[in-house]
Amino acid sequence: QVQLVESGGGLVQAGDSLRLSCAASGRTFGSYAMGWFRQPPGKERELVASISRIGSSTSYSNSVKGRFTISRDNAKNTVYLQMNSLKPEDTAVYYCALSTIFSIMTRVDEAKYWGQGTQVTVSS
Numbered sequence: 001q002v003q004l005v006e007s008g009g010g011l012v013q014a015g016d017s018l019r020l021s022c023a024a025s026g027r028t029f030g031s032y033a034m035g036w037f038r039q040p041p042g043k044e045r046e047l048v049a050s051i052s053r054i055g056s057s058t059s060y061s062n063s064v065k066g067r068f069t070i071s072r073d074n075a076k077n078t079v080y081l082q083m084n085s086l087k088p089e090d091t092a093v094y095y096c097a098l099s100t101i102f103s104i105m106t107r108v109d110e111a112k113y114w115g116q117g118t119q120v121t122v123s124s
Contacts, residue, residue, distance in 0.1 A: 002026040002113040004096050009118030012086055016122070020081040022096030022115055029098065030054075030074035035105040036081045038092035038120075045095070049081060050104040059104045064090075086122045093117040 008020040035050040049070035097111035
C-alpha cells in the first residue's frame with residue numbers, strides 16, 4: 001500500500017514562493033510517474049505538473065509554466081513542487097499523486113494514489 005503525505009502549504013502574499021513536498025511510503029515510488037494537482041474552491045481538480053518515473057521528463061499546465069518546477073528524489077521517496085511568483089489565482093488545495101504509468105501524466109484519471117492535500121492561500 002502506498003501512502004503520500006504533502007507538506008509545505010501555507011498563507012503567502014502575491015509574488016512570494018513556496019515549496020511543497022510529498023513524501024511517499026512503499027517501494028513502488030520510483031517505478032511510476034508523479035504529479036501535483038490542485039483544486040480551487042468550487043472548481044474541479046486540475047493537473048498542475050507531472051514528472052516521469054526517473055525525472056527525465058516534466059510537464060506543466062499553461063497557468064503555471066515558467067513559475068512552478070516539479071522535481072523528485074527517488075532515494076528519498078519524495079517529490080517537490082517549487083512555486084515562485086505566486087498569484088491569488090494559485091489559491092487551492094494541492095495534492096500529490098502517484099500514477100501507474102511510467103511517463104508523465106496528462107489526466108486526472110491517470111492518478112492512482114492521492115495524498116490528503118495541503119492548502120495554499122495567496123493573498124493580493
